[in-house]
Amino acid sequence: MNVLFLCVFVLSAGLVIVRDASAFLPALLEGAGGAVTLSLSLAAAYAVWLGFLQVAEDAGFLGGLSRAMLPLTRRLFSTKNEKALEQVSVNLAANLCGMGGAATGAGVAAMRLLDRERYSQEMFFVVNCAGLQLLPSTVLSLRVQAGSADPFSVLLPALLSSLASLLLGVLLVRLFCRR
């Protein structure tokens, strides 16, 4: 990541100098500004979802959800870390239902709990990147706004290709990441 960052940065900065050197600082500031607004909206989503999830956890609901998914999650992520698997199952359930805010909150928590288990972390990251959603609500509302006659016509292609991406990702992690 360090090498990638340096290479892309130097290459881009070099090109900016050639094109229009005065655009350099505004571009950096725009990116950082985006990070600030994004972090604020993330903070808002986290506050709601982490609060809600804490209530659900104290009531013992998350344990139930986690136990229901245990046969799948334990094998897929090959870990016995129950605390982490609890967050993992919340993340997967929230992702499937299109609740992005809840999903990232639980996902980050799961990654921190899986601190020393490299393989599980990598598998979890790749599974998350497939972005499997039963109802991609953002795209659907965008299509309605754009005046689509059949907003649901992209549902099946999107679902099938995310599923394919998920399977490919899992396969590649199994092949190339050491357990």
Place this chain on the structure above:
Amino acid sequence: MNILLPVLFIIVLVAAAFRKVRVYDSFAQGAGGTLPLVKKLFPYVAAVLVLASLFEASGLSAALSKALEPALSVLGVPAPVVPLVLVKPFSGSGSLALVGQLCAQYGADSYVGRCACAVYATGETVFYLSALYFAGGGRARPVVIALLSNFAAALLACLLCRVL
């Protein structure tokens, strides 16, 4: 669909109260985890977004998408959707803006519009998610795997839009 979320909240909070959970304190305790979390994530989100912004401003991303356009067209991605496939791993808001633009320009029910929507709905913003999840302990292998499978998904989505 809209009713689902409030109902879920009501059920969980009421059931928790029945189980003798101090709902207010519990919610506050959970929400208290927010700022430490954001504080830990912010540096990496900032670094990635600054880089993405510079990448865009340098014209490198536009040049790259121009260079890759013929290759991707052969693989079945319609030319207007090519920039979307390339921007997607870097910027969620950027790719959403592109989808909106394509839907407005070509029509939401056109082949291009449907491809754009399907491509957007598959996969995640890989670099952003890796900054969030690996928080500094960057790892190349899972990122490459995720990029590869997301790319395959984008190709498949365009293909399926043609058939279905």
